[in-house]
Amino acid sequence: MDTWLRVTEAGLYCEPLDCYIDPTRAVHRAVLTHGHADHARPGHQAVLATAETIAIVKARYGENAAGSFQALALGERLSMGDGRLWLAPAGHVLGSAQVAIEWRGVRAVISGDYKRRPDPTCPPFEVVACDLYITEATFGLPVFRHPPAEGEVARLLHSLSVFPERTHLVGAYALGKAQRVVRMLRLAGYDRPIYLHGAMQKLMALYQELGVELGELRPATNLKGEKLPGEIVVAPPSAIGDRWSRRFADPVTAVASGWMRVRARARQSRAELPLVISDHADWDELLQTVREVEAGEVWVTHGNEEALCHAASGLGIRARALSLVGRGEAEQEAAEPA
């Protein structure tokens, strides 16, 4: 199988369909699973992705981020070269998709990033049975079992009631996590305006345009000395502990990330209120998925490949680590939308 689907310097390449999946360098034809910076880079000649992912890529890099864009609806089959390709929802962020490729009766699925938990901002992951499954393993250790995200949002709301005079500053990745947290706050009945760091505004507006209800959002800029006591402000994780945060009323710093499960990591982030909310599959979800796709072979990309391969072997599945350069590395903190 590794002759028609193989790792190159630019990333994963499918020869019979002549396309790269989430290439890390500019290529002539790229299929993008979703809009995060370590998967979607600018400069490709042609890009194929869901309409939402294309909108996100354009919002981030501009209308000319690629030579041409082709939108493909979820489930729509597309013939390419002498094979065919379609996209299935991955449940990671809005627009995220798994790429299914069929060639000569063999089916490979490249999951991109995914999760199995419900997320009110995007359609749920769909299991696609296949012969070869290529999975991420961001949280590929059994210590990562995410608690229900509703409970974490409830902790944020409880903290607001304990510290009503302090601004609650929530660090969340600008694409996906931030919108999910806001949407979940709305579903939990929180209807006050939510304030946004400047870096949040563009994608929030795009999510709203694409039909995700986020309620009243206000910029946390030009406050003219207003300190926003008792309000929620959403910002990139890198901003919450820095000088920018000084304008607020004795802020309680929260960070929403799957890494918050481990205390040493949470302390590194200097969060006073770590929220374990992840857009990636946790350990149980990874194993569940590897079982359900019933693939004879599994390739594991970024994360803790070793442990997942070990566990998959225990289930009688052939598994091997695939080293993809540049995944989860760019911009460190910002590009780890976990």
Added chain:
Amino acid sequence: MKDFSALLDALSYMASRNGKLRLIADYCARVEDPARGYALAALTGELSFAGAKAGAIRALAEERSDPVLFRWSYDYVGDLAETTALIWQARPGANRPPDLPEVVEALQEATRAKVPALIEAWLDGLDATGRWALLKLITGALRVGVSARLAKTALAEWSGKPLADIEEIWPSLEPPYGPLFDWLEGKGPKPDAGDAPTFRPLMLATPLEEGALDSLAPAEFLAEWKWDGIRVQLVSTPGGRRLFSRTGEDVGPAFPEILEAADFQAVLDGELLVLQEGEVGSFNALQQRLNRKAPTAKLLAESPAHIRLYDALMLEGKELRQLALTARRERLEAWYRSRMPARMDLSPLIAFEGWDQLSTLRAEARANGIEGLMLKRKDSAYLAGRPKGPWFKWKRDPLIADCVLMYAQRGHGKRSSFYSDYTFGAWRDGETGPELVPVGKAYFGFTDEELKQLDKWVRDHTTERFGPVRAVEPGLVLEVAFDALQRSSRHKSGIAMRFPRVSRIRWDKPVEEADGLETLVALLEQ
């Protein structure tokens, strides 16, 4: 367990003291007896269980998980209790989460052999945070940055009852403190302190301000040395013996020889010191004693503890706090002469005629262990807290050195966006010319406005970053004040400053003109 584990989890991340107080108060307001009483006991370190130690927990965890995955996970997480809490997979079936009283009461009654089975069933019933809290509770290592004193302060703020009252009755109380909570909520009488060895809030002195002596009559005051140790209260009653720090923390276990010597009934106020061959030892030696909950025989022999007595609050069952200082002192001296207690002596009074004479004595006092002078009104009753007027501390002038800023570290809580902890150095001759060697670290002494300027300077002059620490180019001189200088083998410079603080920021001074290490070494105490 859910509320308790949420409390521990929140406390473990909350940096600010006020934030911690609020979290504890919120918990006490929401949770009922006896759960909140047991939680309080856990926070104040009054719970300990036999037969539930780390080894047993590890065995349980390894039995339940793939050994390879457990090892990799432990390597990643770095903490056994936390790894176990996170990796644990509940057995399928009906698992019921236990509540806190059930856990505490079962552990208190269980025989050693039965403990692992109990823990295993509880782990199955709890979520990850609950398992973490359970394991921390069982192993007795909460480490959530809450002292017994802080927990009591939270009770005082929540209930509106005076902290002094809570401190006073505390030793007579037992978990889960039903009568205490009844009283705090106005549903019952104040519990009786009885014969328990309770802490009485200390009487503290205010700093003597410039020119204040002009309006004070020398004849109305007693003077004594201010010793550089740890202010303590030794309590010995039929109910027990305790050695309390100034803030009411029980430091007795670290100083067993003092408790052993307290074979009397009294409440004494004094300075805890280490005596080496009859001389007051360094503060470092005392600090080492304080850090060892169970001192070794070697440490006990090398650095024996001693109390220099200042005052008596109670003698042979008789309350003295309402008496005038001179009357208390007379009784203390008479009691001391008749008892001659081991490991104690009286802090001598200093005879003086006028303030000028005392001022000269103060300036000349450079002996080890003396921090300055205390002035106490002869007619002062022993009052809790820091009343303004009856007692003054007249510290000797601090030592001063001009040092060069070398590293800055981010602060915590409110200061987490500021580089607020400064390591500074002095010049010495290196192999390739003058070089800086760190001589101390200070994180106060400046105003909020100066902090902003310092923070900006650090950011603009950073040469290297290591996590929360930045190295800066040698370009800023800090005038550092400190109370004393001592030899230290633990520091590269060979010296350690006592109580260093930034006294001035010398924006104007060229770094080359900062002090050399030899200037500092010359200040070392003999």
